[in-house]
Amino acid sequence: MGSVPLAHYLALASGLFAVGFAALLVRRNALVIFMGVELMLNAANMTFLAFSRHHQVMGGQAAAFFVIAVAAAEAAVGLAIMIALVRNRNTLNVDEVDTLKY
Amino acid sequence: MEWLSAMNPAEGLQNALHWIVLFPLLGAAINGLLGKRLGRANVHLIACGAVFASFVISAIALYTVSLGGVARITEVWWRWFEIGGVPVEMALAVDRLSAVLMCVVTGVGFLIHIFSTEYMSHDEGYWRYFAYLNLFVAAMSLLVLGANLLVMFVGWEGVGLASYLLIGFWYTDDQKAYAGRKAFVVNRVGDFGFLLGIFTLVGLFGTVDFEQLRVAASGISPEAVLGGGIFSGWTMGGVITLACLLLFVGATGKSAQIPLFVWLPDAMAGPTPVSALIHAATMVTAGVYMIARLSFLYAWSPAAMATVATIGAATAIFAALMAYAQYDIKKVLAYSTVSQLGFMFIGVGVGAWWAAIYHLVTHAFFKACLFLGAGAVMHGMRDETDIRLFGGLRKEMWHTWATFGISTIAITGVLPLSGFFSKDAILHGAHANPNLFFPWVPTVTYVLGLLAALSTSFYMWRMFNLTFHGERRGMLDHHAHDGGNAMVGPLWVLSGLAVGSLVWGLPLSGGARFENFLKPIFRSAEENLARMTALGAQEMGVPVPPAPAHDFAAMLPGYLIALVVALVGFAIAWYLYLGPGKAIPAKIAQCAPALYRAFANKFYVDEFYDLVVVRPLNATARFLWRVVDSFAIDKLVVNGSAVITGWIAQIFRYFQDGNVQRYAVVMAVSAVVILWVFLG
Secondary structure (H helix, E strand, O other), X not given: OOOOOHHHHHHHHHHHHHHHHHHHHHOOEHHHHHHHHHHHHHHHHHHHHHHHHHHOXXXXXXXXXXXXXXXXXXXXXXXXXXXXXHHHHOOXXXXXXXXXXX | OHHHHOOOHXXXXXXXXXXXXXXXXXXXXXXXXXXXXXXXXXXXXXXXXXXXXXXXXXXXXXXXXXXXXXXXXXXXXXXXXXXXXXEEEEEEEEOHHHHHHXXXXXXXXXXXXXXXXXXXXXXXXXXXXXXXXXXXXXXHHHHHHEOEHHHHHHHHHHHHHHHHHHHOOOOOXXXXXXXXXXXXXXXXXXXXXXXXXXXXXXXXXXXXXXXXXXXXXXXXXXXXXXXXXXXXOOEHHHXXXXXXXXXXXXXXXXXXXXXXXXXXXXXXXXXXXXXXXXXXXXXXXXXXXXXXXXXXXXXXXXXXXXXXXXXXXXXXXXXXHHHHHOOXXXXXXXXXXXXXXXXXXXXXXXXXXXXXXXXXXXXXXXHHHHXXXXXXXXXXXXXXXXXXXXXXXXXXXXXXXXXXXXXXXXXXXXXXXXXXXXXXXXXXXXXXXXXXXXXXXXXXXXXXHHHHHHHXXXXXXHHHHHHHOOOOOOOOOOOOOOOOHHHHHHHHHHHHHHHHHHHHOOOOOOOOHHHHHHHHHHHHHHHHHHHHHHHHHHHHOOOOOOOOOOOHHHHHHHHHHHHXXXXXXXXXXXXXXXXXXXXXXXXXXXXXXXXXXXXXOHHHHHHHHHHHHXXXXXXXXXXXXXXXXXXXXXXXXXXXXXXXXXXXXXXXXXXXXXXXXXXXXXXXXXXXXXXXXXXX
């Protein structure tokens, strides 16, 4: 351990973030968009952990736990919204769910 | 109630003075909050009892300061506030002047409360009436007992409020509600001057306490130029004149003098006992009392004294003339009150302070009796006030006729009733006291005062004859009747006092009793006035005039003139309204209609004020309402900003199109731009 340099972690994290963000932008299925968001969150988590280890401070580790907790809460709320969507509109396609507008 | 057990009344009073104010205040609170449930008898008991309790304490106070060897009793109720290094205490003080006034206020007030229990017996709002009446007595006590100008001002405003509430007591009648508003607004004009006067005195002496002011104002030199403070560069006498004139503005409002007298005749819209208590006996004399309180200051200012005396004389004759052609029994009495108040201001303006206070006291007795008598006539005549419909009431209302007659003799100044001595003490002071700086003052005030006395005699006897003598002219099917004991009793007590109070004014060799009684109060004023006269004599290069004599021999010519004047007025009124000249008044009205209309319409003073003050103010208010408030503020500023926001929102609303992913793109691009700007 200790031999993997910081740059590798950051490269992996940005890669993950880019994949997640691409999913967020191009997919139409709400569930897949949600998975993209989870990827982005974990990319952020990885940078926290990498810097925490690099600088030998524990704040980053703590932040990661917070992010995990928030992600869990968000997943619960998000999945509930999606269940409600399927029940009411029988679809998960975000292009069809755009009534909240001017 | 520690004072009851105290051996020394002076010591006890130091802790009991505030009960004079508190009893009626509590009565007002109880009757005002619970009166509707308490029932008539309890309301009467509480209201009359509260005032009687105040009267008992006032009587003890009067006894203490006149015979107890104590000149002045002060009670610091609580420390009120301190501002700019000037401490102001809620302090009450009683000396001979305020003790006399307190006994008049609570004593006459008590009698009028008793009278009211019967007079208001058919009114639904009796509990409201007695609550207001008690509130008035409390405020008036505060005004009289206040040991400094600010406590006096609190009472001053309080009586104004009570007066407003009682004038508009029957508020469902628009005209009566309007009369209440008029009284309040006109008084506010005066109160503003009063307040400025207080500020001026604070700026000059740094205190509002009467005793401290008296000490500070003794032995000053009025020509000294002030070096510091807000009046830097003014002379001492100049600032005192300014303060006295500003305070006098307040007095013209409260005491209905020219130019602010217009509210008092309209104040007759209130119940008649209210007119007796507030608009004749007590509240309207507050201005006279205030000037007597501050006599030591007025003495330093010949200009202010001349103004007070001249305004008083002008008001006395002007109001008396207005009473000539009035047919409303209460309006005649109202103008008579304005006129008699003018006499009191002559008194305080020429330095005959004791005479002014003496006239204040006797006037309180006989004018309260006259007003209550008018109330009794109205009570017996189905609330009619037009004296053209009366006549011959003597046979039906014997008690009212007798007491009204006694009081009329008193007010017209016929020997030997109290009004004769009090009025002539003022007239004597007017022509005997010189004002070296304004040498015309004695002549003008004396002549106008005599003419006013003649007029008083004429219009009072005219009213008396038209009401009680001759034959009934209207309401022929109605049989009038005297009131019950609660109404007749106070009438007899008051007319008895109107007769009995003459003993204080008899011109004894050592001066009148009342004069000697009040000597300690006005000693500073006399000293200051003598000093001012000496300065004036020095300046003009004339010898110092000797002090005017007050004994019987000196007063005899004045007495004879005044008596002749009163009898001439009586004779004219008898000739024109009972005797062979009955047709003459109608003929005068016919031959000189313009003159008659001018008299009947009170010389168009109300119309003049309406044109000069009320309409421009209304127009300004309408402009502020319609243009500034409704248009500029409401329409342009408030609604305008909302409309513009709406327009902008019309454009930007299309950015919210409901597509989640487009929001995500915008957010990402924005984040990149922000990062670029701040990091790159």
